[in-house]
Amino acid sequence: MxxxxxxxxxxxxxxxxxxxxxxxxxxxxxxxxxxxxxxxxxxxxxxxxxxxxxxxxxxxxxxxxxxxxxxxxxxxxxxxxxxxxxxxxxxxxxxxxxxxxxxxxxxxxxxxxxxxxxxxxxxxxxxxxxxxxxxxxxxxxxxxxxxxxxxxxxxxxxxxxxxDPTGMYELLPKKFTEAELRNLHEVIFGEKVDIRNFHKKFISLNYIIPLEEKQQNVAHRAARYYRFDKIIYNKSHR
Amino acid sequence: MxxxxxxxxxxxxxxxxxxxxxxxxxxxxxxxxxxxxxxxxxxxxxxxxxxxxxxxxxxxxxxxxxxxxxxxxxxxxxxxxxxxxxxxxxxxxxxxxxxxxxxxxxxxxxxxxxxxxxxxxxxxxxxxxxxxxxxxxxxxxxxxxxxxxxxxxxxxxxxxxxxDPTGMYELLPKKFTEAELRNLHEVIFGEKVDIRNFHKKFISLNYIIPLEEKQQNVAHRAARYYRFDKIIYNKSHR
DNA sequence: ACAAAAGTGTTCCGCATACACCCATGC
DNA sequence: GCATGGGTGTATGCGGAACACTTTTGT
Incomplete structure (x- = not known):
């Protein structure tokens, strides 16, 4: 020593x-x-x-x-x-x-x-x-x-x-549902968000691309999958 | 060495x-x-x-x-x-x-x-x-x-x-005019602000106290002095 | 009278908020 | 048929942004 x-x-x-x-x-x-x-x-x-x-x-x-x-x-x-x-x-x-x-x-x-x-x-x-x-x-x-x-x-x-919400999408699978993103928001910020308001904002984001694919074998209506398009995101953010 | x-x-x-x-x-x-x-x-x-x-x-x-x-x-x-x-x-x-x-x-x-x-x-x-x-x-x-x-x-x-705009008021005299605060904004942020919108916000701030005193001996209409009330500010900001 | 800055209101738009019902699916 | 979560629209309020003319004062 x-x-x-x-x-x-x-x-x-x-x-x-x-x-x-x-x-x-x-x-x-x-x-x-x-x-x-x-x-x-x-x-x-x-x-x-x-x-x-x-x-x-x-x-x-x-x-x-x-x-x-x-x-x-x-x-x-x-x-x-x-x-x-x-x-x-x-x-x-x-x-x-x-x-x-x-x-x-x-x-x-x-x-x-x-x-x-x-x-x-x-x-x-x-x-x-x-x-x-x-x-x-x-x-x-x-x-x-x-x-x-x-x-x-x-x-x-x-x-x-x-x-800069980019970091969020690194935490999700490539294909994710709206609910998955919403839950991620909630755990990061430690509070519930309003489902409908979240949805409105979610679908307004042009870098969130809806896919044809949906969930399989879930005990309720199947949710649509989306993906995050980094290129579109970067284009519209300087 | x-x-x-x-x-x-x-x-x-x-x-x-x-x-x-x-x-x-x-x-x-x-x-x-x-x-x-x-x-x-x-x-x-x-x-x-x-x-x-x-x-x-x-x-x-x-x-x-x-x-x-x-x-x-x-x-x-x-x-x-x-x-x-x-x-x-x-x-x-x-x-x-x-x-x-x-x-x-x-x-x-x-x-x-x-x-x-x-x-x-x-x-x-x-x-x-x-x-x-x-x-x-x-x-x-x-x-x-x-x-x-x-x-x-x-x-x-x-x-x-x-x-937290508190820091701004440390840079001004105790009594200051709206224009002085506006100029301070402009030099910190490096851009002009709209006079009327600035005014509207300015007078809406309850911690900015208008004084009776006005400028003296200026070659134009004399501006009113204001002061920043830290106690009121702290009360309304947690 | 003129120069110089003070002082002031309205309209528009976008964004956040609050809020409730029907739909699709598996069991 | 019922339980579970998916999916959706409207009304309201707030705050930011754009924008021009009158008032006061000293010279």
């Missing part, structure tokens, strides 16, 4: 929201360690100290790639967290020193958000790395200031989606 | 926008140094490497305070810049090493924005520190990636003002 560095370490943390078709989840890593009160186990956001000469964005993409095998997604820096207090919990300090193999004065983190679709492959992959998709309502006390990071990330995502 | 640190240095840079009653300016520091091509002189944003155990926000406030003597203002972190390329210019590397008295691998900066009113005291104070209020349209090539920082800061400020 090296001696204490006077200079701050910089990390990236990723708040990766995943949509499994029904609910919005957040990807968390199980952290276990030894503290004065014995062994503990809690959760943290995936993150990493940045490498030398590594772009911040690159570091975030690296963390995400190492954890999920996914690239080329909607990944955005949204804030830095740099209070010295964020590592004041003894448990956090000990854990960090073990992880980085160095005494830590403090650590500043640059936080990123991502929105991805949870597919079957991803479920298995994440589990292999002790990463878990957790319901947003069920996350407890996270390591460091990660509760605050998640909160900030969710607010950021809501704002972003409002000004 | 110490040996190269493998760990990144972290700085804060402040994009401080000032309003002098007519135009929007940005506070820049003159930087001079020696390079292969001889002495040079250019401009940079005020900034500083953060101290050990110093909160990021505190560091930003410290820089601002040291430079302007001003506290308790609208100061917001808005993005971090961490590309290793941002210090690729040889001039920037040499300058940094002289400033920090240490070899620099890379430096990550957390950028802040502030909006302040340029009063008479502030003009003198800034000049004493080789800081200058520059017209936004007249800034040339800045040090590091500071052009990008300024650009990002301005966009951020515009967004923020749209959702």
């Amino acid at each position: 090296q001696e204490t560095s006077l200079y701050p370490h910089v990390s990236v943390d990723c708040a990766i929201f995943g949509f499994d078709g029904e609910q919005l989840k957040i990807l968390l890593i199980t952290r276990t360690g030894e503290s004065e009160e014995g062994r503990y186990s809690d959760m943290k956001l995936p993150g990493s100290v940045i490498y030398e000469s590594e772009n911040l964005d690159d570091a975030a993409y690296r963390v995400l790639y190492e954890l999920t095998g996914i690239k080329n997604i909607y990944l955005q820096q949204f804030r830095s967290f740099g209070s010295p207090d964020r590592t004041k919990h003894p448990r956090d300090i000990v854990w960090l020193e073990n992880a980085i193999h160095m005494k830590i004065g403090r650590i500043i983190t640059v936080a990123y958000v991502a929105l991805i679709k949870i597919n079957q492959k991803l479920r298995g992959f994440a589990d292999g790395y002790e990463a878990h998709w957790c319901n947003l309502s069920e996350i407890g006390q996270l390591a460091f200031d990660h509760n605050e990071v998640v909160e900030g990330a969710l607010n950021y995502v809501r704002k972003k989606i409002e000004e | 110490q040996e190269t640190s493998l760990y990144p240095h972290v700085s804060v840079d402040c994009a401080i926008f000032g309003f002098d009653g007519e135009q929007l300016k940005i506070l820049l520091i003159t930087r001079t140094g020696e390079s292969e091509e001889g002495r040079y002189s250019d401009m940079k944003l005020p900034g500083s490497v953060i101290y050990e155990s110093e909160n990021l926000d505190d560091a930003a406030y410290r820089v601002l305070y040291e430079l302007t003597g001003i506290k308790n203002i609208y100061l917001q972190q808005f993005r971090s810049f961490g590309s290793p390329d941002r210090t690729k210019h040889p001039r920037d590397i040499v300058w940094l090493e002289n400033a920090i008295h240490m070899k620099i691998g890379r430096i990550i900066t957390v950028a802040y924005v502030a909006l302040i009113k340029i009063n008479q005291k502030l003009r003198g104070f800034a000049d004493g520190y080789e800081a200058h209020w520059c017209n936004l349209s007249e800034i040339g090539q800045l040090a590091f990636d500071h052009n990008e920082v300024v650009e990002g800061a301005l966009n951020y400020v515009r967004k923020k003002i749209e959702e």
